[in-house]
Amino acid sequence: xxxxxxxxxxxxxxxxxxxxxxxxxxxxxxxxxxxxxxxxxxxxxxxxxxxxxxxxxxxxxxxxxxxxxxxxxxxxxxxxxxxxxxxxxxxxxxxxxxxxxxxxxxxxxxxxxxxxx
Numbered sequence: 001x002x003x004x005x006x007x008x009x010x011x012x013x014x015x016x017x018x019x020x021x022x023x024x025x026x027x028x029x030x031x032x033x034x035x036x037x038x039x040x041x042x043x044x045x046x047x048x049x050x051x052x053x054x055x056x057x058x059x060x061x062x063x064x065x066x067x068x069x070x071x072x073x074x075x076x077x078x079x080x081x082x083x084x085x086x087x088x089x090x091x092x093x094x095x096x097x098x099x100x101x102x103x104x105x106x107x108x109x110x111x112x113x114x115x116x117x
Contacts, residue, residue: 014084029093036094043098044105045112065102071095 020028040046044064051064061067075092078085 017084017086017089025089025093028090029097032090033094033097044102044110047098047102048107048110048112063102063107064105065099068095068099068102072099 037043047064047067050067051061054061054067061070072092072095075088075095078088079092082088
């Protein structure tokens with residue numbers, strides 16, 4: 001069951017988050033996405049590998065996009081505990097963008113970039 005966040009809405013940290021415009025949230029998510037992209041490579045490669053590992057472990061996912069759904073759920077779960085966690089909002093925004101890319105990827109024709117492996 002989904003509960004109510006332990007921190008009451010309003011107050012210092014949450015007020016600071018409320019002062020950020022949607023454009024600022026999106027810009028921060030883009031910066032994070034690009035920064036991590038340099039570190040982890042194309043998210044399609046990474047999420048496909050996670051999907052393949054999950055299948056070997058017996059986890060049933062429809063496709064690599066479902067990995068992004070799980071990551072988004074993890075961020076929202078963390079926000080239920082700590083609603084003032086700016087990083088969780090930024091990550092959830094970035095994972096949502098990745099989800100859109102992954103849902104529209106033709107996995108039958110996708111080739112993993114082996115240069116980073």
